[in-house]
Amino acid sequence: MTLIFAHRGFSSLQPENTMQAFQAAYKAGADGIEIDVQLTKDGEIVVIHDEKVDRTTNGKGYVKDYLLTDLKKLDASYKFKKKIKKYRIPTLAEVFQWMTENEMICNIELKNNKIQYEFLEEKVIQLIREFHFEHRVILSSFNHYSIVHCYQIAPDIEIAPLYSNGIFMPWLYAKSINAKAIHPNVKTLNADIIQSSLNDQIQVRPYTINDPKVMEWLYSLQCSAIITDDPEKAITVKKLQRKK
Known part of the structure; x- marks a missing residue:
């Protein structure tokens, strides 16, 4: 069964990466949410996609230069x-x-490919341990x-690698880094890649559908999950497909 993950929450309905977007995703019936994390100047883990606050807030500048308060x-x-x-970060x-x-389920994207946040991984894992969410x-x-x-x-x-350009035999690459899934841009996928990955026990969760x-x-290929801005639409399409 293909799971439905709400991309930054129900981001076509509510402001992305806000509690309201996550609550709306749950209400719509999504199986999980996809969120992005970075660190503030005082080392707090916050949920926001861009390295700068300019696009998604009324502020300006880098997340890393802000105190949480x-x-x-x-x-x-x-x-x-x-x-x-007001919607808060x-x-x-x-x-x-x-x-x-x-x-x-919570898919956490570590936003450290442009800015190297010191101890981001350790801080996130510590919090996962505190809440006993290792399997969620x-x-x-x-x-x-x-x-x-x-x-x-x-x-x-x-763990699951995100990638936007094609990887040769991505299921083998995933296994080489001890990942149980791949999170590719859907444009890099075809039926053979999806099937080969699933056959090798590597889950496939493409974005943004x-x-x-x-x-x-x-859905017809029984893909493991899809990451979408509109979980309500994804659920409707799934229900209609089942009736065919």
Whole structure:
């Protein structure tokens, strides 16, 4: 059965990477959420995609240059101008606390491919341990050195390489770094790659799937999961396909 992960939460409905987006994903029936983490100036783990706050908030500058208290003052509703109340940048601890109330899976992307955040991996893993979420979290990154480091210090937590360009026999590459899954750009995939990966016990969770026809194709191949901005649409397409 193909699982549905909400990309930065239900980001087509609510401001991305906010608690409201995660809550909306849960309400829609998504199996999990995909989030991004970085560190503040005072070493706190926060959930935000870009290295700068400019696109998603009313602030300017790098996440790494903000103290958590100052980051929390920003309005994270950005393009959703009709939203009345302010949306805050959440901490990973806040997301985990909310997850104690449900059974959602959490795919955490470590945003350290442009900025090398010192001890990001250790801090995230420590928090996973505190909440006992070892089997509810997947650690992914475009920085494959980072996820290999995660495996070395926490081999019981699943890792998955993110990539946007084609990799030859990606299932073999995944095994070589002790990953149990691949998270590729869907443009790099074909039926043979998906099937070969699944046959070799490597799960395939492509991003970012918003086209119903692509959803149908991936469901027909029994792809492990899809990462989408619109989990509601993904669930509707899945239900319609089952009826065919």
